[in-house]
Amino acid sequence: MNQPGKLPRSGLGSLVLIAALLGGVAAAFAYTAGWLSPGRLTPERMIEALTPPSGAPLGHRRNHAKGICFTGVFEANGNGVELSKANVLAQGRYPAMGRFNLGTADPNAVDATVRVRGMGLLISTADGEEWRTAMINLPVFPVSTPQAFHEMLLASASKDPEAVKAFASANPEFAAFAAWAKTAPWTDSYAEEAYNSLNSFIFTDANGSDHAVRWSLLPSAQPILISQADLDKRGPDFLEQEIKERVWAAGPQTWTLVITVADPGDPTADPSKAWPKGRRTVQVGTLVVHRIEPERDGPCRDINFDPTVLPPGIRVSDDPFPAARSSVYRKSYDLRAAEAKDYPRTEGGKP
């Protein structure tokens, strides 16, 4: 036993060793947390790039901030069973809940200023399995990678008029989106849009075979085309009023869920690349939207439509986007949950 207060000869060396070890562990921790890597694409940086100059939409989603809730049912016809063992594809009726939305970070955006429309959807089965998906009306995604998406956001927000051009020439896949945005017709209703997963996922059937797929919800309603100017005249929140009145007056709105199955070699890792025409498709059921509710007190408000919440029988593919979206949506959810007082529920709204 040492005499109290007296260090052995090696005491100083040992102290240095202990300090160095602790410093090393702390430095490794800081590196892992990204504190030493300002260039790392973190969810915070992605959200920073999504934030409009007017400021963050406090209490709202950081993207697709404007939206309205719906509830309904997914009626599976059983055809999907050959592709995936997910219970939600076995013939039956499953509760569905979701959100029509606009691809903007501004919850007060004027409808006619937002090109991209989306649908978040959650289908659940009695055993607690959930399938969450967030789809948009684009035929292909604008860019190939989450990094390119971040650069696209920076370029669009840049004051440099050449920034978008420079981005487009560095990311040639962007041209397809630019052409779509310029030429594709606008419709006058959320009910008339097709919503596409764009990302690829893997379905696993009961025999254990994998199938790379993408999916789309195709509307039963006939699209009524409208010019951007005419949509603008109908008012800033026309789409939300319209879908509410439509479901109220004309009854439930329906979409057919169509699974597109990749051929070997189709690009699953790049959502900016469409698969060749003529790929096998399977109609697996119908989404029936029964009821529309404002988001403020609605059931979709506090749901994160994280596209990686999947039932057994569906999993992510080599497409890098679902993981990136999961990470960023998580951060967006944490932010808006903490800001609930900035988007207060009405009197009597559920907490």
Place this chain on the structure above:
Amino acid sequence: MTNPPHRFALLQRLLHWLMAACIFAMLFIGVGMVSTVTPKYLALVLIHKTLGLVLLALVLIRLALRLYYGAPPLPADLPKVMKLGARLSHQMLYALMIVMPLLGLGMLWAADYPIVLYGGVQIPALLPRSDGMHTLLWNAHVYLGFAFFALALLHLAAGLFHALIRRDGVFETIAPLPLLDRTTPAE
């Protein structure tokens, strides 16, 4: 306890080092996963959730072992303030080992995320959806996580202090394998 042990029981020692490795892994995975948007995010989150619940089970076993076997006494000549520090830091480490997984579970429940572990194991929700509750639990999980890391480092430093500088046999009571009897070093 009439006959205090010389060192922790073998099971206690093994569990200590197994959990030490896992807890450091959890802390690193925790800060790593929330700072990435790459595909490894999903794998890290899955490991974090699964390992977190395994650790919750392990700490309960460990507490039971502690109650059953007890702990060897600290050296009589250890200054009082260090004895107090040891007792408090050990109690805090136990508290964090129990509380951290519960906070993690709770914040996911309050956010209405289904909890699915490695192998498809589903954990049913025991809390209703609540943004206020989520925020509270999430902040607690994050800040107590950093406190946990700081405390784990302090614990490591204290262990090394006993092993290398004070050489008072305290480290040997928890050393994973029965080492040479070093309670009377050559110094």
